[in-house]
Amino acid sequence: MIEYLEKIKQISKRLLEDGRVDMVIGFKKGTVPMMNEPCFAKSSGEVEKFVWDSNCGINLANYLTGRNEKIGIVAKGCDSRNIVTHIIENKIKREQLYIIGIPCQGMIDKRRIAAMFEREIQSVTEKEAKITVQGEDFEKTLDKESVLQSNCSICIHRNPVISDELVADPVEEQKDVDRYLDVRKIEAMTTGEKWQYFEDMLAPCIRCYACRNACPLCYCPTCFVDEHRPQWVGKSQDPTDTRTFHFLRAYHCAGRCTDCGACERACPVDIPVRQFTKKLEKDCLELFEWEAGMSLDIRPPLDTYRPDDPDDFIK
């Protein structure tokens, strides 16, 4: 990880000094442990603020929408797939970007770690595959593997799919991963059980829209939930309105979601919001053999017509 950081800084400085880019988007240390923030470095001096560790789960592609400058961006596997999606959807041009690719080994789940300790965590450090958590009167070392974000533990595209330069050799991709165990569990339920499952799952939702804001796919100038003429959905915390929001949010991500986990990471009340998008992701894979953001040359299934598109549901 330390080697990654040195390389990120070195590349970023070179890009800024050569005038190849106007800014580099990376991460800086957050004000609380396990919460790194995005960092926009416009001079080589600012590059010194950059960090890289297992708390860089925010999807930086989110900050590219509609930008006009030339940008260097630090990209993990999932970020790179969202960059591809952004380019396909004309939200940024490939020529504007210099992609600093990070072969990723997964990000850690800050909530799972916080839940393991009763007292406040004051610092989290890592060395190789070990995470050391420290508080006022405790210290514990954990295996990184055991505290990965759930989307990272089932990730099969850790290496960037598009990049101008990699900070290290590609990492080995995970194989034989069962990506949809949780989705199949829900599929096996009866209609009533499914309804109840999502009812319970969404009960704590406070409609803060953090999941939407963290998502690089959600870039509409005015989101449907914020419109009031016409008002598509109630703004209250009525369970029907809340469900409509989550349901439509997921649908807007159909065929575009890369399962980067930014939504789930941003949720302040621990709702596993990926349960909605994952079903759509699974369907896209099964119906159209599609994984979002893998290539600049293939149009997404929902904006192309093929005579053999599945249509069994139409009578």
Next chain:
Amino acid sequence: MEHMGIDSGRLQFSWVSSAESTKFVDVVKEVTEAIKALGPNNTFVKSETKVA
């Protein structure tokens, strides 16, 4: 929709050309019969007082 717990019988898609009036009638009949058989929907509804 079905995954989220909406009864799949309540969700129907059909492709009817403007020239296929008989097919349209058939589809409408089929759908209304199917929905009547299912009875009133109790999920994903908001009471009128709440909507106001």
